[in-house]
Amino acid sequence: MARQLDEQIVGRFPVGRRLRVLDVGMGRGTQALRLARAGHQVTGLERDAEMISAARAALAGEPEGIRERVRVVEGDGRDTGVHFLPGSFDVVLCHGVLMYVAEPDPLVAGLARMLAPDGLLSLLVRNGDAPAMRSGLRGDWAGALTAFDTTCPADDSDAGVRADRLADLKATLAGLGAPLHTWYGVRVFTDTAVDGARVAHTPGCPDDLAALLAVEERAGRTDPYRGVASLLHLCGVRG
Template identity: 90%
Template sequence: MARQLDEQLVGHFPVGRRLRVLDVGMGRGTQALRLARSGHQVTGLERDAERVATARATLAGEPEGIRERVRVVEGDGRDTGVHFLPGSFDVVLCHGVLMYVAEPDPLVAGLARMLAPGGLLSLLVRNGDAPAMRSGLRGDWARALAAFDTPCHADGSGPEVRADRLTNLTATLAGLGAPLHTWYGVRVFTDTAVDGARVAHTLGCPDDLATLLAVEERAGRTDPYRGVASLLHLCGVRG
């Protein structure tokens, strides 16, 4: 996903431009720090106090120049209008958040309002067109069958979360004046892979990891594979 985002930033903005980035639901700050290290000014919004503390602790270990480029705000992503003025950011990220929101449209509308003209909105969501895929590949036929008729995603490995369909979000973004520019699949083949603690052992060497990433990156931009990815990465542009 980071490679996909970088591709959009490079293709959409002049080389060397320092961007104003809002990361809604920043988690522990991985993406915010990565962009700050690239020279961008990043504001992270996160409601979970533990994750805020982790992000701030990680940020404290960075060089002063990077610390100066990151601002961490504790708050809910649905209240962007309380914290920021409309049009304040060149890039707005909202990764892995919509799946936990019962009514996503107001949140997406708030995110779009934060974009300056020509700004980029990056959403990472559960793919509502493929909720049965993971259970089916694991041989959990009852759960796979039930998944065809629900907008939620549940595979027994964690809490049930809501999924979004590409067609619905495409219509939503168009109606908000930030129409879909491009989209990718994320976790096409690796969604059923062993967890991170075992991946390194299973892959055996960095060359295997590089090949895995190359396959995922190619599949994430290629039909029909991207359409059945566990997650979708959508990029809209404010008109």
């Protein structure tokens, strides 16, 4: 997803321009720190105290020049209008947040208002068009049959998590003046794989992480594979 985001930033903004970035639901600050290291001015908005503490701890280990480019604000993504003026940011990120919001449209509308003209909105959402994939890949045929008629993942580990359909979000973004520019699939083949450091030490998992990422990157931009990804990365542009 980071590669996808970089592709959109490089293709949209002049090389060397320091962008104003808002990361809504910044979590532990992974993307915020990565973009600050690239020279951008980043504001992270997060409401979870544990996540804020982790992000600040990670930030403390960075050089002073990078620390000065990151500001952490405690707050809810639905209250962007309280914290910031409209049009204040060139790039707005909202990754892994909409799936926990019962009514996503007001949140997305607030995000779009934060964008300057030609600004980039990056959303990472659960794919509502593919909830049967995980059950089917596990051989849970009854669960897969049920999942065809819902956008809610059937996996117990995702209790309370909702999903969004591409067509619905495309219509929402168009109505907010930040129409969908492009989209990618994320976790096409690896949704049932183990995570992180365990990959290289687990029987049956590839030792070549670079090859795994190359396959995922290719699948994430190629039909029909991207349409059945566990997650969707949508990029809208403010008109």
